[in-house]
Structures are given as structure tokens and as C-alpha cells.
Amino acid sequence: MRVMGSETEYGIHAPSAPGANATMMSARVIQAYAQLTRQRAAGGAETRWDYTDEEPLHDARGWTLERNQADPSQLTDQPPVLDAEAVALAYGREELEQDGEDEAGSLLMNMVLGNGARLYVDHAHPEYSSPEVTNPVDAVAWDAAGDMVALSAVRRMAADPQLPPVNLYKNNTDNKSVSYGSHENYLMPRAVPFGDIVRGLTPFFVTRQIMCGAGRVGLGQDSSRPGYQISQRADFFEAEVGLETTIRRPIINTRDEPHATADKYRRLHVIIGDANLSQVANYLKFGTTAMVLSLIEAGLAPRVEVHEPVAALQAVSHDTSLSATLRLLDGRRVTALDLQWMYHEAAAKLAQDTGVGDAVDGDGHTHALLERWAATLTDLDSDRTAASSSVEWLAKLSLLEGYRQRDGLEWNDARLGLVDLQWADVRPEKGLYYRMLARNRMERIVDDETIARAVTEPPSDTRAYFRGRCVSSFSKDVVGASWDSVIFDVPGRGRLQRVPTREPLRGTEALTGGLFARHQDAGSFLAELLGQTPPPPPA
Amino acid sequence: MAGQEQQQPQSREDEFDDDAPATPPASGDAQASAATQGVDDLLDEIDGVLESNAEEFVRAFVQKGGQ
Numbered sequence: 001m002r003v004m005g006s007e008t009e010y011g012i013h014a015p016s017a018p019g020a021n022a023t024m025m026s027a028r029v030i031q032a033y034a035q036l037t038r039q040r041a042a043g044g045a046e047t048r049w050d051y052t053d054e055e056p057l058h059d060a061r062g063w064t065l066e067r068n069q070a071d072p073s074q075l076t077d078q079p080p081v082l083d084a085e086a087v088a089l090a091y092g093r094e095e096l097e098q099d100g101e102d103e104a105g106s107l108l109m110n111m112v113l114g115n116g117a118r119l120y121v122d123h124a125h126p127e128y129s130s131p132e133v134t135n136p137v138d139a140v141a142w143d144a145a146g147d148m149v150a151l152s153a154v155r156r157m158a159a160d161p162q163l164p165p166v167n168l169y170k171n172n173t174d175n176k177s178v179s180y181g182s183h184e185n186y187l188m189p190r191a192v193p194f195g196d197i198v199r200g201l202t203p204f205f206v207t208r209q210i211m212c213g214a215g216r217v218g219l220g221q222d223s224s225r226p227g228y229q230i231s232q233r234a235d236f237f238e239a240e241v242g243l244e245t246t247i248r249r250p251i252i253n254t255r256d257e258p259h260a261t262a263d264k265y266r267r268l269h270v271i272i273g274d275a276n277l278s279q280v281a282n283y284l285k286f287g288t289t290a291m292v293l294s295l296i297e298a299g300l301a302p303r304v305e306v307h308e309p310v311a312a313l314q315a316v317s318h319d320t321s322l323s324a325t326l327r328l329l330d331g332r333r334v335t336a337l338d339l340q341w342m343y344h345e346a347a348a349k350l351a352q353d354t355g356v357g358d359a360v361d362g363d364g365h366t367h368a369l370l371e372r373w374a375a376t377l378t379d380l381d382s383d384r385t386a387a388s389s390s391v392e393w394l395a396k397l398s399l400l401e402g403y404r405q406r407d408g409l410e411w412n413d414a415r416l417g418l419v420d421l422q423w424a425d426v427r428p429e430k431g432l433y434y435r436m437l438a439r440n441r442m443e444r445i446v447d448d449e450t451i452a453r454a455v456t457e458p459p460s461d462t463r464a465y466f467r468g469r470c471v472s473s474f475s476k477d478v479v480g481a482s483w484d485s486v487i488f489d490v491p492g493r494g495r496l497q498r499v500p501t502r503e504p505l506r507g508t509e510a511l512t513g514g515l516f517a518r519h520q521d522a523g524s525f526l527a528e529l530l531g532q533t534p535p536p537p538p539a
Numbered sequence: 540m541a542g543q544e545q546q547q548p549q550s551r552e553d554e555f556d557d558d559a560p561a562t563p564p565a566s567g568d569a570q571a572s573a574a575t576q577g578v579d580d581l582l583d584e585i586d587g588v589l590e591s592n593a594e595e596f597v598r599a600f601v602q603k604g605g606q
Contacts, residue, residue: 013600015590022603073604123604174602181606245606271606399585402578414593421600422589430588439581 001135001365002290003187003462003504006143006282008275009125009180010150010426011169022124025166027109029126030119032156033149034111047471049110049118050482050498051077053259059243060194060256060266073123073246112481114456114472115145116464123246125180126150126168131464132187132483132504135365136287138459140279141446145454147277150426152455170275171424172232173216175223175417179236181245182275186268186290187260187504192297197268198241198252200301204292204343205251205272206313207336209234210322211376212285214274215393217400217411217420219318226411227318228400230393232274234317240309245271251309259483261502268293272313277424277433279445280390284376287369291347300350302342305329320397322380337381344373390443395436396423466507469516477522490522497526 012029014020054077057065067075110120116131128146133139150168158165173179188197213230217223221235229235242250255269270289276282295301306312307327315324316336325333334342348370351357357366379387380394388394400416403409409416425431428438436442458468463484470478470486479496480487488497501507519525526532590596 009606011600011602015596015599018599073606122606124602125604169600174600175597176601178602178604180602180604183606246604399581402582406579406582414597415589417597418589418593419585421597432585432588435581435585435588439584441581 001287001363002293003132003134004136004139004286004290005130005132005185006139006146006286007127007129007181007183007185008143008146008170009122009127009182011171011174011180011424012125013167013169014164015167017164020164023121026121026124026126028157028163029150029153029166029168030109030111030121032153032160033119036152036156037111037113047112047475047478048480049112049120050480050485050487052498053257053482053484055257056255057243058256060254061241062194065243071244071247074244076122112467112471112478113149114458114468115142115454116458116462116468116471117142117146117149118483119149123180126153131458131468132462133459133464134461134505136283136290136369137365137445139286140282141450141454142459143276143282144279144446144451147426148451148455151428154426167430168426169421169424170277170426171214171421172275173221173236175216175218175420177222179221179233179249181233181271182273183245184270184273184286184289186270186293188266188268188293189297190258190262190264190266192266194254196296196299196301197293199305200296201289201292202240202251202309203302203304203306203339204289205270206306206309206326207316207339208285208288209274209313209317209393210336210340210380211288211373211391212274212276212278212281213317213391213393214276214278214281214424215396215420217416223417228320228397228411229317230320231313231317233272234313237272237310237313245269251313260504265504274392275424276392277431278390278392278395278442280372280376280443281392283445284369284373287365288343288347288373291351291366291369292343295343295346295350298350300346302339302346304334304339304342306339320393337377340373340377344370344377347373389441392433395433395442396420399423399432399436460509460513461505463501463504463507465509466501466512469512473516474522474525488522488526490526492523493526497530499526499529 012022012025014025056074056076057070059065112118118129120127128149130142130146133142147170154166154168157163209231214232216229216232219225219227219229237249237251239248239250241252241254242248243254245253249271251272253269253271256266258265258267273285276285305328307329312326322335322337325335327333351366351370356363357370359367384394388398400419403416419432422430423432428434458464467481467486477488477490478486479489484500484502486499515528
């Protein structure tokens, strides 16, 4: 359908060490996973991140933000160095002393995994960025693989008597004014005017939360008002369009860091989504957004403009009855469901006209997606019980309502806050989403075997295959990688060899699988790849 | 609009339900009680895995920074 990927920041908490430094704990999470993969790779080293092509200050509207004008959190093109000074600057000398300075500086902050993903410390959270995939089913699988990576790290740390146990949560807020994101990325042709993207996506993003919101106890950034809302993220958005991701968060983010041939592609960076555990919600989040981008590319997005989109976004999130109406600039008043149906109708028509939505001869995804999208909207309108096995905010709400009815709890009761938090615990024995999944109360898109395979195997149909296989096959000789590069340090070669991977749809198994099969060592692999020796005759 | 079109199957179902013989109330009660039982079981299970001190646990969950 389209090249896409997910980024998940996990909430991090060590209940037995309340003063622990969050950056240090996050680095220990990465370290724990590195120890596990080193065991698997039989003595291989970790592959680090290559920062050469990071461009966080390039704005899609056509300019570059001056470095000295940027918030320090925007400078994601420099390797974070966890030295004592950095930690003290960010979080105060006091915290550092609690944690011990000796460990700082020796911890790994960034690694590339054999499945093509990136695992790293982002500010004060561990973050997993999935490999590039081409469809929403794979997006669900490789995003869920990140949850398994997080779980493995948590287990490893729990087994170390030297460390306080650390919990990780796939949610988006601490309910005390801090939010951390789960981002999506979509590859688009550079030729699409950015203004069209803003116009086409804004009404969709204001309302898609009714299908893929993760649900949240508390209203307002600091949860100062009691209640329940649809989205974890909505209350943290303050602007319509902008470059920032940590302050003045915009509905449409303009970071222009293509990680691909820049004059051909843009990577649309989406920061407005909730982190989803519900597979159906995640599937719809990626799938419907990809289809709306196709509408925008074809110039066929519904011509609607929402009055004051930031306020509308929050009004939709606070309206669990789904009955509130939004004002459009042309004077109409519509519900969030009405707006989603407009997008569905346009997407269905485009899919029919182009043939990609055909059940038999289509692209293999669009037909199922349109059906699921329609079924979800219909259920949200008329059968909430049916919707609550797939729509995450409704599933969580049904659990919370069970508690409210049985125990007579008010929305500001701490136990409801705990249910909300623990819903997202990555441990299946503790995470309430996983308890619901085990009871068949949540629908699946992919099974556990598929997710387990995605933890170690890269997708076969993007450049992530090349990256992941390089990391797992030649771990000792691959010293760095990024979305658009793999860097080899091969004995006998005088200098590092950087292999660019700027085309997201090259480096697939079909193109490079034979190369990996023919070579056991990085030297001969690289020689054939770079055309320095003729390939062996076909067997 | 597509929204209305999509709702048609639902209304046909309603008509069909009107034609169907009235469901004996006892069966309805049995279903409701089975559903309540299911929720009670789930809540009992979740009671068993919830962290012990809700107030303190929720208060101590403080995050720093974030995108």
C-alpha cells in the first residue's frame, strides 16, 4: 500500500526507586536488550546509530529552523552522550548523585536490531522505532514486536539483583502534565503540496481518535478535571501546524527528514496518534491514514474544513457519547462519525475507481481495510458492545464502568487511575490489555507467532530487510546503521564502508536474499554488493 | 451520505426482530446474568493483578520529557 512505520516511546517507572533518573533507567533498558541480543548473536557487537542523515530542523513548508532558535529537545541529529554533565544539566545534580556517576557514559544509548528496528533512549524514555513496512498488517506486527522487545528488557532487568525492577508502559501520559508520543511515518511523493496535506489530513486527524484512541482517565493535561476521554494525546495539542514535537504540539507536524531520496520523497511525520495495544485500533490507525494520504495525492480528499481544529480535537476526545457536533467553515455541523464517513466514502470510491479495493484483484489490503473501517464506524454508532472488542478506548471504558458499578467509584478514584495505567503495562501477567486479550475479549489482526517472528526477522519487502540481515548476519562488522545507511568495518579494508540505502523499496529479500545466502563473511558480501568481484555463476 | 446507507442493515435487523416471536423474559434474564457473571469474573481476576497501593502507585508514576 505505502511505506510506513511506527515509533513508540514507553513510559518508565521503578516503583521501588522513586528518585531514579529516567534517562539512566532508559539507558539500562537498552543495555538489557543489548545483552540479550549479544547472547543470541554469539558474541557479536551492537550496531550503533548513524546520525549523518538526520535533519530535524528542516521544515516541510520550505525553510530550516536556525539551530540557536531550536528547543534543545529538537536537536535529535546528535548522538546523545549520557555523561555526568548531560544528566545533571537535564535533570539536576541531585538526581545524578542518587544514581551514581560511574555508570553514566558507559551505557549504550542507541542500537539497531536484527528485525531492522531502532531501539534507543529518547529524552527520558526508551523508544522503539519499527522497521519500514508496506501495509497496516505488518505495521501492527512490527509495532507489537516492539512491545515484546520492551518486555524482554524488563524481564532481563528484573532478573538482575543489582538493579531496581523497571516497569514499561505503552501509554502517552503520566496524567501530571507530561506526555510522550507514539509517532507514525508515511512515505509520500515530494511533489504533493504540503498545504494539500494539511487541508486533507486535519479534519481526519481531529476525528480518527474515535476509532483508534487508547482512552484516558482524567481531563486536561494535568488531569485536574475528573472524567474519561477518548484520546491519551488530544489534550496535549496546542497548534494546527508546526515543527515541534515536545512543545506547542501541532496536529500536523512539519519535520522534513525524508530518510530517503529527498527530491523524490517526503516522510510524513505524524505525532497525534495514541500508542495502541488493540491490534484492530492500530491496524485502522495506519491503514485509514495511508488511504487518506492516497486521497490527498489524487486530489480527492473531502473538501471540509473544521472550525478551530485544536478545540474540536479536544471536544471530540471529551465526548464519549460521540454525539457532539463540530462546526465546519461552510456552516454545516457534523459529528465525528459523519466526518469519518465522508472520508470512508471518498476512499471507497477512489479504491473502486483505481481497482486497488477489489476483493480479488486489488492490492490485498484495501478491501479488508474499507470493510473494517465501515464496520467499526457502524458499531460505534449502533452497537458499542461489538465495538468494545476492538476499539481500545471503549474496551478500557467497559472495564472502568465495571469497577464504577461494582464498587461505586468516582472518576477521580485512584483505583480507576491505576486501571488506566496498568492497562498499558507490557507484562502480560500485569497488563490489563493482555488480561483482556487472554480472555478473548480483544480481537486480533496477527497471532503471537507472527509477532514473535517480527522480533527477530525484518520485513521482506523494504530496505529494512537489508539492514536487519546485515545486523544479524555480520554483527561484528556492522558498526553503524540508520534508516538510509549501513556502515561496515571489515578487517583488511582501510576505512569504513558506508552503504547508502536511500530507496525504501530496494534492499528487499527478492533483491538481496541471494546475496546473503551466498556469503558467510562480510568481506566477500561487501565485495559482491559493491561490484568488486564478479558474482559466482548460477548453480 | 454513506453513514445512512451503512445503517440500513441495522434497521432491517430491527424489523426482523419485530416480526420474531417475543423472547421469553426468563431467557433474557439468564443472558443478562451470564454477562454480569462474565464481568464479575473479569473484575475478580483484575483485582488479583492490580498493584496493591493504588493511590501511591499512581502518584509516583511521574515521567520526564517526551515527544
